[in-house]
Amino acid sequence: MTMLVVGMPGNELFATSLANHLGADYVTVAEHRFPDEEVLVRFPRKIENLDIVLVCTLDRPDNKILPLLFAAGTARQLGAKRVGLVAPYLCYMRQDKVFHEGEAISARLFAKIMSQNLDWIATAEPHLHRIHTLHEIFGIPAIAVRADKAIADWIGREVQNPLLIGPDSESAQWLEAVAARIGCPFAVLTKERRGDDHVIVSQIAPQVLASRTPVILDDVISTGQTILQASASLKNAGTGKPVVVGVHAVFANNAYALVESAASRVVTTNTILHHSNNIDIVPCVARAIREQSSI
Ligand code: R5P
Numbered sequence: 263m264t265m266l267v268v269g270m271p272g273n274e275l276f277a278t279s280l281a282n283h284l285g286a287d288y289v290t291v292a293e294h295r296f297p298d299e300e301v302l303v304r305f306p307r308k309i310e311n312l313d314i315v316l317v318c319t320l321d322r323p324d325n326k327i328l329p330l331l332f333a334a335g336t337a338r339q340l341g342a343k344r345v346g347l348v349a350p351y352l353c354y355m356r357q358d359k360v361f362h363e364g365e366a367i368s369a370r371l372f373a374k375i376m377s378q379n380l381d382w383i384a385t386a387e388p389h390l391h392r393i394h395t396l397h398e399i400f401g402i403p404a405i406a407v408r409a410d411k412a413i414a415d416w417i418g419r420e421v422q423n424p425l426l427i428g429p430d431s432e433s434a435q436w437l438e439a440v441a442a443r444i445g446c447p448f449a450v451l452t453k454e455r456r457g458d459d460h461v462i463v464s465q466i467a468p469q470v471l472a473s474r475t476p477v478i479l480d481d482v483i484s485t486g487q488t489i490l491q492a493s494a495s496l497k498n499a500g501t502g503k504p505v506v507v508g509v510h511a512v513f514a515n516n517a518y519a520l521v522e523s524a525a526s527r528v529v530t531t532n533t534i535l536h537h538s539n540n541i542d543i544v545p546c547v548a549r550a551i552r553e554q555s556s557i
Contacts, residue, residue, distance in 0.1 A: 354371075382405070471499055
């Protein structure tokens with residue numbers, strides 16, 4: 263079946279690169295905002311019988327989801343054979359349980375909506391914590407693409423004698439995988455979140471650092487507080503500013519400036535377009551799509 267990669271507006275860079283890696287044609291969905299802020303989407307070419315790969319990263323998601331669902335529905339209406347989604351960053355995954363009575367479990371609700379409107383979904387390093395696999399929440403084939411090789415290659419190339427630091431227990435999964443690939447030590451701190459902007463990260467023992475270059479590795483950098491507090495813990499242990507590697511460059515408000523001030527270098531993957539993007543995960547995504555027989 264012939265594949266067509268279709269970028270939602272703002273995703274052109276990632277989507278054209280993905281199309282190149284897949285050897286597929288590419289178009290961008292046209293999006294019009296009416297004065298009342300309603301949205302209209304339009305496919306600029308015929309898509310009948312094609313295998314459509316929509317590309318839409320889902321940071322700041324609420325204004326992106328409706329146009330995306332309209333595009334998916336329109337693709338079906340126009341005769342596409344299948345409609346899949348590559349969402350390099352998958353939103354709402356951190357609200358994976360009821361923390362306070364009456365709250366939504368957004369991860370499950372969001373996955374249900376997407377499953378009703380798509381044939382498959384692929385994303386990179388989704389925040390899997392209390393939900394262990396995407397299949398627990400998605401009713402369609404769902405691929406979680408690993409970024410550990412791309413990250414390990416970058417650290418191995420750019421950092422001398424690294425010690426990987428995970429700021430919280432969730433980060434252990436990436437840390438172990440990346441450290442194993444590089445063959446370097448790692449340490450996992452503990453974190454308590456007391457509010458959106460308030461986290462407390464445990465102290466690290468100075469002897470763990472030896473004469474290594476600390477590299478803080480986390481999946482999502484949102485307010486930047488997790489990185490700031492982990493970096494403060496390193497400072498207390500008497501080491502210099504760490505290299506910071508994030509998978510998803512969400513950077514809410516002034517988070518990038520905060521993180522930059524506490525780091526010797528800040529590097530992210532290109533799941534969310536940002537000037538700190540230095541690690542390209544498109545080849546990993548393309549490979550996962552090609553290899554996944556259930557798609
Ligand atoms: C949380 O569990 C994640 O792995 C990240 O540590 C968290 O999302 C970072 O958020 P922030 O930058 O707001 O501290």
